[in-house]
Amino acid sequence: MKKVAIIAQTKEGQLSDTSIQLISFLSSFTPESILLVAIGEVKFASLPASKSVDVITLSEGLWADSSSIEPLLKIVDGFTVFGIKSIQVDNLLSLLAASSSQEMISGVQQLTYSAGKFTISKSIFSGKASLTVTSESASYFSLNRNFDFSGNAAYGDQSISSVTTLTNASGSKASILALKPITGAIPLPDAALVVGAGRGLKDPGNWTIVEDLAKALGAATACSKPVSDLNWRPHHEHVGQTGVKISPNLYIACGISGAIQHLAGVNGSRIVVVINNDPEAPFFKHADYGIVGDVNDILPRLTKKLQSH
C-alpha cells in the first residue's frame, strides 16, 4: 500500500470520529501518501494525521454516474481506497472500483495487511456470521461503522499539503429536484445511543415517553417495522433486516418482541437493554439488561432518573 485514499463524509465541516480513526489506522501502514476525499466541506482543525494529507473536497451535487466521477477516477488511480460504510460512501466506492476494474470488499470488520496481502474479516448474514478472505489485488474497501480498530489511534501532528476542490462540472446526467434533509433529530446510523420502540407502545400518541427518554439520554429514536408500516413513525426510523442497521454503544428496546428480522438490524449494538411486559419475549435472550415491566411505567421513571442527575 504505497498510496492510500480515504473517502469520508463530512457533517458541518467535521469528519466523523471513525473517519479520523481510519486515517490514523491507515497511517500506521506508513504509506508514502495519504489522500482524503471529503464528500462535503472539511474544516481542517478536525483533521489529525501523523503524515501530511492531501485533501480533495467534492462539491455539492450528484456523483452518481461515470461521467461525473471521471475527474476523481483519474486522481485515485493507483491508490488503495477506504471508506467507512454509509450510503454515499459505498455508492461512490463501488462506482469508482468498477469504473477502474478493481475489486471491492464491503462490510469489512477487521483488516490486516502484510507482505502485500490483505486478510479481512467481513460480516455476513447481518452480523450473524463472518467470512475470512484474503486478497492481494482488491483495492477498494468499505469498513463497517463498528470496525475493529483495536485501539489503534496514533494521533500525530497534522499537516495538510494541498487542498483541491473538485466540481462535477463535466456534468452528471441526473439532476436534483428537491433535497429533504431530516432536520432536528440525531441521524440513526451515526447515533451512539438509540432508543427503539415497537408495537408494545400501542398508539403513536404514546411516543412522547420514548422521545422524552431519548432526549434525556441524547439518543436517536428507532422503531420496529410494523410501527413504520402502520405509519406511527417515519419509515427511516425502522431498524432491522429491511431497515437501517445500527451499531450504537447502547440500544434500549421498548415494547419490541425481538423477532429475528428486528435483531438483524440491531445485533451490532454494544449494550442492549430490553424493556417488555412479557417475561417470555424472545428479545430477553439477546439482552445485556432486561426489565420485565410496562413501558408506560418504566420509561418515565428512567427519564426522571436521568434528569435528576
Place this chain on the structure above:
Amino acid sequence: MKILVCISCVPDTTSKITIDPSTSQISSQGLTFIVGPYDDYALSRAIELKESTGAEVIVLHVGGSESEALIRKCLALGADSAVRVDGNPTTSAQIANAIVSYVNQNPMDLILMGKESIDYNSGIVHGLVAGALGYTHFNPVMHLDIAGYGLKLEVEMDGGKMEVSCPLPAVLGCQEPIAEWKIPSMRGIMTARTKEIVVLPLESIGQIQIVKADIAETARKNKMIKAEDAEQLIDLLRTETNVL
C-alpha cells in the same frame, strides 16, 4: 422498455446459520431459500411498470440450478423470461461481471436490484454494474416513476432523502416502500411453467480467496433488573458498562 431485475437467492431470514466443519464454510443443510427481500421489492416494482407501461421484464440470477424454483416464482409473478448464469459465485465482482456481460449482449433500459443481498450484505453489486456499464446509478431508491424518457426517483441519502430525475439507462438499488410485495396468482403459476429460463456459463474472475466462515457469538450479559428497581439500570449503564 426493457427492465432487468437481478435477484439473489438467500437463506430465509429466520434461518439458523451453521458452519460445516469439514469445509469451514456456511452449511447449506436445513436452509430454506427465498428471493432476497429487497430484490422482491425491485421485482414487484418492475411488474407494476410492466402492467402500467407494457415494459418487458427479464429476471437474472447468478447461481446454481437449485435456484430454479425461485426463478420460476419470479416468472409466476409476471416476469416475461429469465436468465440464470450458472455457477457458484463467491465475490461481488463475479456477480457484477456476469450481469455486465449479459447486458453488453442484451442492452437494457433499466436494471433494478435490491439495495443489498441479505446473505453477503455488501450493497455494492448495483454500483459495480453501473460503474462498469457507465449507466447512471442511484441507491437506495424508495419511489420510482417513469417521467418522459427518464425516471423520477426518491432516493435515501445519509441524513435525508432527495428527489432526482435521471435519464435511462440506469441501475437502481431498491428498498421499501417502492412497491408492495406480490403473491403469484394461479394463472401466473400456470403460465410460468412454459416460460423460458436461459442458462449461461459463469466466467471465473477475481482474486479474492475465501478462507473460512465463522459464527459471530455476541455474548450478552442477560442480567435481569426487577421492575421496582428499574432506576438501577441508569447506574449500571454508567458504572458497569460506561455507555453513558
